[in-house]
Amino acid sequence: MSLVEHQKNHVRLPDGSIEKQTTTLNLGPTHPATHGVFQNILELDGERIVDAEQTVGYIHRAFEKIAERRPLYQITPLTDRLNYCSSPINNMGWHLTCEKLLGIKTPKRVDYLRIIIMELARISDHLICNSVVGVDTGAFTGFLYVMQYRELIYEIYEEVCGSRLTTNIGRIGGFERNFNDVAFRKLEKFLKEYPKVLKEFENLFSRNRIFMDRTQGVGGISAERALNYGFTGPNLRSAGVDYDVRVHSPYSSYEDMNFTIPVGKSGDCYDKFLVRNEEMWQSLNIIQQAYQKVQEFKGAEADVFHADVPEYYLPEKKDVYTKMEALIWHFKIIMGEIDMPAGEVYNAVEGGNGELGFYLISDGGRAPFRCRFRRPCFIYYQAYTELVKGSMLSDAIITLSSLNLIAGEMDG
């Protein structure tokens, strides 16, 4: 029976009735299953979705406007709050954009350290998304179990930059301080213990009958439609398109790393899950390679953690208090005596959920003339109506969580 016929037979209203045949349901904005502040107005026929409309903007903070009044280094904390499940990637993406505009070349060691941090962030991002898909299909255990390892990743951030969620990690030109021994010990611990946990996590889900039944064929999309909707990241790759910014336009020396891009076929929730899982393995692989390369630096090279660009790199605080030159540069940067070159630059990084782009127009002043964030999930969330139309309400919930929507990023 087609959906239309089904609808006709389902509810019988008397002739001339002003009542609707369908039920309207508000999913969100604060429903626990939406994992973020956004609303879906669903038109339901029984449990089947006839139409859906999304409302976003509940946590819009006008970052693009605020950025027009701030010097470059003060915009980094704004980028933290886009996709807050992987804020280091956003921070690094912003630093890379600034470095492109200012023409700064970072040393290799900085690049590799950045790769380590970015891939850790990717793992923590995918870990949340995949385990939440688990929660929404009724398996809470996996979520709680992998939290330990997200915690370990956060502890590594803490050693490097002092904070955990909104990291504000790094500076234009490098890092604010060198990685200490504790950070490397924790990284080694992570590299040693995490593969086993990820394997267990995979065993729990990927051939689980219930999980497969709930996710296979749910929320699928073809490669053409996904491209037309501007999908990027794991969502696009699960539909079969091997587009990855790390490979297509390498940044931060990703070209030195050896890894593959996993792709799916049908773009459904199951494929998305598998693609994200495989990406975590690839990320582990990349971290190992990058860590090995970091260890190969000897002598003075092993202490390099930023490029030598005093006019843009905020000096370490202890130098500011003890060295005259650092104090002068610090003063000049903070008081806005250094203007950036005029220009127009677009730079993208592979964020946790897609291509995170920064479009920066500078008119030569202290703050950007225009600063645009290409926020991947804002763009692909509009496909949600198409993804869930005709499916059951319970499928819509899983589709929502497997898209990896982060309200902070969506609302900008």
Next chain:
Amino acid sequence: MALTNEYIMQRLLEKFPEQVSNFEEPYGFLTFAAPKELNLKVIQFLYDDPELRFQFLTDLCAVHYPERVGEELAIVYHLHNLADNIRVRFKVYTNIEEPDVFTLTNIYEAANWLERETYDYYGVNFVGHPNLRRILNVEEMDYFPMRKEFPLEDQTRIDKDDEMFGRGSRLDFGNTRDDRSDSTIPESEKGHDHNYPV
């Protein structure tokens, strides 16, 4: 043959002689502009041409240049050819009194929300858009906040009692007079009892 910026430029000039202009390559990124009536034609050409194939809309946004009279708003499209991995940036300019630009929603679904966002921020009227409503700001809003005539608040203003956020009457950063009077307090604010500590 891999697609190059020169070749794209040549194809565009063949197809739209004297209409596509302002070719630039900032940081290797091919950038060009066209009259706003042609935006759909140019993009459809870039999309359909079997060699160019710019079938992925990366981003769409607007920029406000208040000093450019007659072309205050720029609409910037970032297009990507994924197969040859090359990007172009295409701009159209419009005056701010009649910011009518054709919509891209018939070519790219992704343009739907991006255009709504651009409308929300800058008031660009995308002609033919199926649902041109505000998306991030409240619907009752009666201005377009990203335009340059709405500057952000001056961080150093001292006439506002906002002490929870580090400025205001109680914390003295040396920017108020001894008797706490300040010439920047507007007339309407005067006379309020702020309970200053003595």
